[in-house]
Amino acid sequence: MKKKRRAGLAKRYIKKRWDFLSQDRKGIMHIEGLPVTKLAKKYGTPFYVLVERKIREKMRLFREAFPYHKLKIQFASKCNSNLEILNIVRQEGGEIDASSIGEIILALLADFEPHQITFTNLNKSEQDIYFAAQIGVQAITVDSYEELKKIEKIGEALDKKIDVFIRVNPLIEIGKYSTKRHKYGIPFTNVQKSIDYAIDSKYLNLTGFHFHGGYVTTYLGYFRALKKIFKLIAHCKKRDVEIKSIDLGGGFPYENDSPHYYSPKDFGKKLIKYLEHLCKRHEVVQPNLIFEPGKAIVMNAGIGVFSVLSKKKLPKRAMIITDASTYGFLPDVLVIKADYPILPATKMNRRRIRTYDLAGCTCDYIDMLEHNSKMPVLEEGDLLAAMDCGAYSNVMSSNFNTLKRAPIIMVYEDGTFKLIRRRDRYSEMFAPEMDVLKVYGDPDELKKYYNVFRANIDKLWGGKKKNGQNESNGKR
Numbered sequence: 001m002k003k004k005r006r007a008g009l010a011k012r013y014i015k016k017r018w019d020f021l022s023q024d025r026k027g028i029m030h031i032e033g034l035p036v037t038k039l040a041k042k043y044g045t046p047f048y049v050l051v052e053r054k055i056r057e058k059m060r061l062f063r064e065a066f067p068y069h070k071l072k073i074q075f076a077s078k079c080n081s082n083l084e085i086l087n088i089v090r091q092e093g094g095e096i097d098a099s100s101i102g103e104i105i106l107a108l109l110a111d112f113e114p115h116q117i118t119f120t121n122l123n124k125s126e127q128d129i130y131f132a133a134q135i136g137v138q139a140i141t142v143d144s145y146e147e148l149k150k151i152e153k154i155g156e157a158l159d160k161k162i163d164v165f166i167r168v169n170p171l172i173e174i175g176k177y178s179t180k181r182h183k184y185g186i187p188f189t190n191v192q193k194s195i196d197y198a199i200d201s202k203y204l205n206l207t208g209f210h211f212h213g214g215y216v217t218t219y220l221g222y223f224r225a226l227k228k229i230f231k232l233i234a235h236c237k238k239r240d241v242e243i244k245s246i247d248l249g250g251g252f253p254y255e256n257d258s259p260h261y262y263s264p265k266d267f268g269k270k271l272i273k274y275l276e277h278l279c280k281r282h283e284v285v286q287p288n289l290i291f292e293p294g295k296a297i298v299m300n301a302g303i304g305v306f307s308v309l310s311k312k313k314l315p316k317r318a319m320i321i322t323d324a325s326t327y328g329f330l331p332d333v334l335v336i337k338a339d340y341p342i343l344p345a346t347k348m349n350r351r352r353i354r355t356y357d358l359a360g361c362t363c364d365y366i367d368m369l370e371h372n373s374k375m376p377v378l379e380e381g382d383l384l385a386a387m388d389c390g391a392y393s394n395v396m397s398s399n400f401n402t403l404k405r406a407p408i409i410m411v412y413e414d415g416t417f418k419l420i421r422r423r424d425r426y427s428e429m430f431a432p433e434m435d436v437l438k439v440y441g442d443p444d445e446l447k448k449y450y451n452v453f454r455a456n457i458d459k460l461w462g463g464k465k466k467n468g469q470n471e472s473n474g475k476r
């Protein structure tokens with residue numbers, strides 16, 4: 001059936017990563033067999049689509065790529081923290097890398113247990129640490145010597161040993177890839193002081209080491225980081241401390257057309273062999289191996305659909321004004337100069353004979369989605385689709401120009417769909433300012449979340465699995 005659906009697709013749009021795409025005789029893009037025009041009519045534009053099957057496939061890809069009995073895939077929820085995505089990650093046996101208390105709370109609401117969540121960032125208030133320690137997350141990742149002392153202080157107040165990972169910058173350099181200017185973690189050259197401090201502390205329990213390499217452009221980065229981390233593990237062993245987890249972070253590229261793209265499958269088996277070899281050589285018990293992929297899980301699952309509003313003829317240029325923007329819809333175009341493939345979603349069967357500049361709708365003149373975009377002749381009302389935008393889009397979008405952020409629709413393999421985030425409402429956009437007119441802040445805001453993991457969240461998600469088994473059939 002899928003083959004038949006894909007049969008109509010123009011050759012240039014046939015890509016393995018977009019195997020959910022097809023088009024009908026009128027040239028309308030279908031996603032898992034569902035015409036985008038149907039979604040546009042129901043929800044208005046712009047909107048994001050997430051393809052459920054792709055998210056599951058990527059979670060499974062990581063599991064298959066790293067054949068190791070103590071592997072943990074902790075989805076970096078910062079890249080798209082939608083509750084339905086977190087629910088899928090849980091169903092696929094994944095865990096969560098949370099970068100804030102807000103993300104911890106979302107993970108709890110998605111029915112993760114506290115021990116399935118690690119808390120990693122560069123900025124933890126005492127209140128944040130207190131919250132994470134109190135509910136008992138798997139580990140708080142320590143980013144600096146100063147933070148170590150801060151966490152210890154909370155441990156003392158709670159009279160509890162807090163489980164910590166020490167985040168290390170291994171200071172590696174491989175060709176153009178280097179962590180030598182990274183802000184993450186404690187530099188390798190002086191990390192021993194922090195390790196010893198943690199080991200000697202009455203209120204800290206050093207259970208792991210963490211590395212996150214940003215955009216890891218070569219997979220050799222993971223090998224080098226592992227090698228350096230084992231030097232630290234050897235030191236811990238001398239001090240009679242067993243390290244239970246090694247966390248090699250995220251930073252995997254998402255599937256794209258670049259010749260530099262690599263898949264976890266290209267090196268996963270080798271990395272596991274190397275890990276096993278290092279364990280043998282240092283005579284240590286095999287630790288948990290954690291990865292924290294973000295964009296590699298959800299980027300290819302996301303499509304941003306938006307409309308042509310108008311056309312403007314300029315000297316030697318033609319401009320298309322759209323109802324999307326780089327502020328409220330595809331912020332990475334501005335932030336990292338991301339270059340999303342943009343497809344003519346209602347003219348998939350037409351030749352791309354025109355060159356347009358595609359403009360965002362906000363008042364800022366730098367709000368341009370793409371320059372020199374090759375397109376068929378476009379008219380008001382045509383739909384465009386930005387592909388591979390499932391990560392760092394909606395979560396980084398702002399309400400600039402006091403515009404509402406877009407809704408998200410999950411599309412399933414059988415062509416059914418579900419709204420998983422509605423469009424913003426003015427009332428909530430104005431609330432932070434309206435509130436201060438009435439009362440200044442809410443100092444006890446966090447209290448109501450302390451027991452969230454004990455709440456009957458089963459009701460929210462239906463049949464709950466235990467022990468990481470799949471429940472992929474009960475998706476809705």
Ligand SMILES: Cc1ncc(COP(=O)(O)O)c(C=O)c1O
Binds near residue numbers: 076078079
């Ligand atoms: C600690 C940590 N882990 C994982 C990630 C996810 O990175 P990516 O989406 O590149 O996989 C990030 C991203 O900033 C991060 O800071």
